[in-house]
């Protein structure tokens with residue numbers, strides 16, 4: 001057992017590129033955890049933890065210096081959420097020896113296992129439904145994209161290294177295990193650790209300390225994490241149809257046996273959630289990663305491709321009218337969770353007491369369904385016009401990656417809001433029909449052209465007119 005390195009009350013100085021950390025010392029307060037490589041301490045800085053190594057080698061400290069100097073842009077910075085516990089400053093003792101680093105504390109979060117495992121979820125976060133799981137997956141893809149864009153490889157993506165809060169906002173921890181490339185010297189500080197079930201087939205059985213990894217390796221791990229979130233289980237699992245006993249999970253992964261493989265010996269089991277239940281674009285991402293991408297890392301979907309597919313999937317989710325925690329893909333056609341409950345007697349998203357915020361999200365879903373057909377027409381027209389570069393100023397903000405903010409409306413105000421939205425919808429619809437009728441009645445080209453332009457203008461202004469006001 002390594003000797004303890006920190007002591008309560010010990011004062012350390014910060015060395016970093018942020019002025020706020022340079023001048024004020026950090027005192028260790030209480031020890032939070034001890035691992036094989038070091039200790040994590042609460043500090044006198046609210047919201048910041050210190051990690052101190054038992055063996056702070058020169059390479060370890062140089063790697064931290066590169067990370068401190070080159071942080072990735074946090075995709076959730078605007079909402080004050082820390083998406084990764086990134087090293088903010090190097091910590092030195094009184095003699096000037098570097099011992100470890102200072103990082104943001106990720107509070108009020110649970111491990112990813114508590115979120116994707118149905119039994120744990122029911123206890124820890126009841127009401128964390130399939131919509132939340134989709135949004136969590138989308139946010140993890142977005143965070144991975146941000147980390148890759150600065151040349152880092154996460155290396156050891158696993159549920160223990162991802163924490164999630166009750167708004168489906170994840171945070172990656174243990175970032176000092178990432179693979180880091182020094183942009184000045186080109187030196188690579190490798191990620192020597194990996195986890196069973198997440199290591200891509202080409203790295204199985206190899207000494208990771210001797211390998212420079214690529215983003216392609218992370219893409220496999222990301223797909224497994226997203227599979228866990230959306231289907232509650234590992235992809236390389238099912239009913240073995242080959243000779244003899246089923247190989248162990250590592251062999252199944254190594255040989256590419258998953259229920260939707262092209263030459264697989266695994267069939268979906270009775271509890272397997274079918275691939276068809278997710279949005280077609282998300283299905284394609286899984287098929288690409290675990291079939292074509294099984295041996296060829298370059299064919300696996302990038303985090304950006306996952307992000308795009310998951311955004312479409314989230315937009316396609318619909319609230320079930322029977323069970324308040326059910327969300328299903330409209331592309332699937334009906335509520336899979338109701339079907340599953342009927343067939344198996346198991347409901348992994350059982351009815352729960354929803355928070356005010358969740359109830360409002362469902363109400364907004366109902367309003368969205370009302371205006372959806374017209375919104376689709378608007379989106380088509382807008383995207384065509386944007387391609388031409390003419391109407392960029394009319395573009396609506398992208399859908400928020402996070403779940404809706406806590407509401408401030410009372411019930412009568414909500415009714416008023418829906419009445420106004422419905423009134424505006426009806427008025428605009430009638431105007432569109434009226435203009436359309438007038439345009440169709442025109443005989444001369446000028447009138448027809450003017451009418452058509454007016455029609456397009458109204459269509460383009462539609463998102464502004466029907467946008468619900470908070």
Ligand SMILES: [Zn+2]
Pocket residue numbers: 320321322323326335336337338339
């Ligand atoms: Zn249902």
